[in-house]
Amino acid sequence: MNASEFIKVFAPATVANVCCGFDVLGFALEQPGDEVWVRRTETPGVIISDIQGVSGLSHHPDENVVGVVAQKMLADLDVSFGLDMQLHKGMPVGSGLGSSAASSAAAAYAVNELLGKPFSTEELVPYAMEGERAASGSAHADNVAPSLLGGFVLVRSYEPLDVVPLGVPVALYCTIVHPQVELKTSLARSILKKDIPLQKGIRQWGNLAALMAGLLKADYSLIGRSLHDEIFEPERAFLIPLFKQAKQAALDAGALGAGISGSGPSIFALSATEEEAVQVRKAIEGVYTSSGIDLHAYVSQVPEQGARVIQQPTLHAQP
Amino acid sequence: MNASEFIKVFAPATVANVCCGFDVLGFALEQPGDEVWVRRTETPGVIISDIQGVSGLSHHPDENVVGVVAQKMLADLDVSFGLDMQLHKGMPVGSGLGSSAASSAAAAYAVNELLGKPFSTEELVPYAMEGERAASGSAHADNVAPSLLGGFVLVRSYEPLDVVPLGVPVALYCTIVHPQVELKTSLARSILKKDIPLQKGIRQWGNLAALMAGLLKADYSLIGRSLHDEIFEPERAFLIPLFKQAKQAALDAGALGAGISGSGPSIFALSATEEEAVQVRKAIEGVYTSSGIDLHAYVSQVPEQGARVIQQPTLHAQP
Numbered sequence: 211m212n213a214s215e216f217i218k219v220f221a222p223a224t225v226a227n228v229c230c231g232f233d234v235l236g237f238a239l240e241q242p243g244d245e246v247w248v249r250r251t252e253t254p255g256v257i258i259s260d261i262q263g264v265s266g267l268s269h270h271p272d273e274n275v276v277g278v279v280a281q282k283m284l285a286d287l288d289v290s291f292g293l294d295m296q297l298h299k300g301m302p303v304g305s306g307l308g309s310s311a312a313s314s315a316a317a318a319y320a321v322n323e324l325l326g327k328p329f330s331t332e333e334l335v336p337y338a339m340e341g342e343r344a345a346s347g348s349a350h351a352d353n354v355a356p357s358l359l360g361g362f363v364l365v366r367s368y369e370p371l372d373v374v375p376l377g378v379p380v381a382l383y384c385t386i387v388h389p390q391v392e393l394k395t396s397l398a399r400s401i402l403k404k405d406i407p408l409q410k411g412i413r414q415w416g417n418l419a420a421l422m423a424g425l426l427k428a429d430y431s432l433i434g435r436s437l438h439d440e441i442f443e444p445e446r447a448f449l450i451p452l453f454k455q456a457k458q459a460a461l462d463a464g465a466l467g468a469g470i471s472g473s474g475p476s477i478f479a480l481s482a483t484e485e486e487a488v489q490v491r492k493a494i495e496g497v498y499t500s501s502g503i504d505l506h507a508y509v510s511q512v513p514e515q516g517a518r519v520i521q522q523p524t525l526h527a528q529p
Numbered sequence: 530m531n532a533s534e535f536i537k538v539f540a541p542a543t544v545a546n547v548c549c550g551f552d553v554l555g556f557a558l559e560q561p562g563d564e565v566w567v568r569r570t571e572t573p574g575v576i577i578s579d580i581q582g583v584s585g586l587s588h589h590p591d592e593n594v595v596g597v598v599a600q601k602m603l604a605d606l607d608v609s610f611g612l613d614m615q616l617h618k619g620m621p622v623g624s625g626l627g628s629s630a631a632s633s634a635a636a637a638y639a640v641n642e643l644l645g646k647p648f649s650t651e652e653l654v655p656y657a658m659e660g661e662r663a664a665s666g667s668a669h670a671d672n673v674a675p676s677l678l679g680g681f682v683l684v685r686s687y688e689p690l691d692v693v694p695l696g697v698p699v700a701l702y703c704t705i706v707h708p709q710v711e712l713k714t715s716l717a718r719s720i721l722k723k724d725i726p727l728q729k730g731i732r733q734w735g736n737l738a739a740l741m742a743g744l745l746k747a748d749y750s751l752i753g754r755s756l757h758d759e760i761f762e763p764e765r766a767f768l769i770p771l772f773k774q775a776k777q778a779a780l781d782a783g784a785l786g787a788g789i790s791g792s793g794p795s796i797f798a799l800s801a802t803e804e805e806a807v808q809v810r811k812a813i814e815g816v817y818t819s820s821g822i823d824l825h826a827y828v829s830q831v832p833e834q835g836a837r838v839i840q841q842p843t844l845h846a847q848p
Binding site: 230231232233234235364365366367372374376377402403404405406407408411412413414415416417418419420421422423426427432435436 | 549550551552553554683684685686691693695696721722723724725726727730731732733734735736737738739740741742745746751754755
């Protein structure tokens with residue numbers, strides 16, 4: 211393996227659930243995202259020397275997802291040197307856009323690159339999941355997997371872990387609107403019931419199966435007909451101010467479909483063209499700004515690539 | 530439209546549910562299946578002049594699915610003449626192979642052909658569903674749609690009806706073993722609970738989404754990993770003697786996966802080659818014959834075509 215001294219990695223935000231794919235489906239965005247910079251040190255152990263972009267995150271490597279991920283990788287590889295890490299947050303925490311997942315994915319990808327790629331990108335998913343476990347208590351993969359691998363990614367199973375990159379052969383553009391309201395993922399999850407009605411389950415998995423067919427057969431109409439959430443959106447929508455109006459505005463503006471990104475409060479919409487995605491962004495912005503609620507908005511193609519090296523100032527070929 | 534005097538149609542048996550696709554997914558077989566013969570008569574109304582292959586089915590057009598389907602079509606088309614129908618059952622009733630669906634699909638396809646194709650094959654699905662309503666009280670589509678259209682067919686939604694032929698680009702071979710035990714569909718359905726645990730639902734739709742990806746990406750390994758039923762098979766398996774042993778024998782013999790066909794008692798297994806499907810048939814047969822239980826067994830490619838004209842003795846071009 212060829213190792214290097216310093217590496218800088220970007221990993222993107224992600225949309226999990228995607229209406230009917232609760233806990234099993236997610237996709238990557240181009241922007242926003244997080245950067246992790248990693249420098250090799252002679253002293254063993256991991257330090258987090260700088261965090262930019264948000265306040266309030268711990269610098270302790272046991273209490274920050276990038277430190278948790280890096281320490282787990284170093285321990286498994288029995289590496290004698292240490293790491294100096296910097297985390298540059300390019301996205302807000304608690305937005306429903308996979309913030310902890312982007313940091314975790316960037317950390318896993320960066321450490322792997324620094325060490326000369328001992329792991330494939332798919333093998334990094336379990337390491338990035340350790341960051342999710344540290345952040346939320348649950349090692350879910352539906353954000354970290356698309357953040358690492360790009361595109362749409364399915365999590366078929368956790369035991370054993372079975373992550374399926376879909377390789378969707380169709381261009382899709384995502385509009386994200388993040389209204390500036392606070393919503394705890396733990397609250398959004400706490401209102402979920404332990405049981406669901408069978409009939410709603412059947413409609414949900416009928417839509418998910420059809421969404422898969424739409425994505426893989428490049429059928430925009432079928433994608434649009436399938437982007438429904440029969441179970442969770444009706445229970446969670448009230449947590450997001452103006453959600454119904456925003457969703458309707460997106461559909462009226464030509465979106466194929468729209469829903470809650472992850473646990474919210476961000477709203478996502480998918481469109482067939484960038485022009486439509488921009489129109490959708492303007493339509494949703496109109497709903498919120500007329501009510502005096504601030505927001506951040508992004509328009510992004512769903513990219514084929516996820517985490518990636520963005521600058522590599524020093525590279526040394528080493529045994 | 531070109532109408533004719535006499536038409537003979539075959540429609541195949543089907544496997545519904547397909548492990549993880551309860552109530553939304555089904556596929557066609559080549560054999561067995563039912564034939565419906567239809568002759569145009571001057572006297573209005575529908576008569577069923579002959580039923581072969583099984584005993585106990587009503588000849589009254591209001592009480593036999595082929596009569597129900599044909600009458601509904603004639604009424605909607607405001608046709609002045611009548612029909613003399615014959616039903617030749619090539620498959621047992623109550624087998625879990627879509628027996629009433631094959632009769633209904635054959636009737637709809639035959640009447641449509643006789644009338645010069647006023648409907649597309651997809652438009653026949655709601656008519657064939659009327660046969661299912663008459664047979665079981667529920668107008669489900671997951672058997673009639675693949676029996677009419679062939680291949681794998683998804684029923685995304687009932688309101689509105691949205692039937693999606695998948696056009697699976699991969700050869701699959703199905704082994705069917707029908708142990709000669711009686712099982713009422715109504716009993717198999719009555720043991721279903723109205724609610725399901727959310728965690729089982731998530732695993733079920735993760736598997737279904739992955740099955741769709743496996744089918745559409747021609748990934749045999751993924752198809753095999755996805756053919757699990759977390760919810761219904763554990764509740765219904767005890768209704769089918771030796772089910773667990775038969776399924777294990779199929780997997781040991783090389784099947785990609787196996788499960789209950791529809792509501793049972795037939796067992797289906799999917800394989801990548803015809804040779805493997807034959808080995809799987811022998812393995813399951815071994816389980817039953819060593820226990821003295823009679824069975825019927827079939828090996829069939831999953832065909833691209835469903836219902837079809839098999840003989841057309843008189844054809845007149847008419848306005």
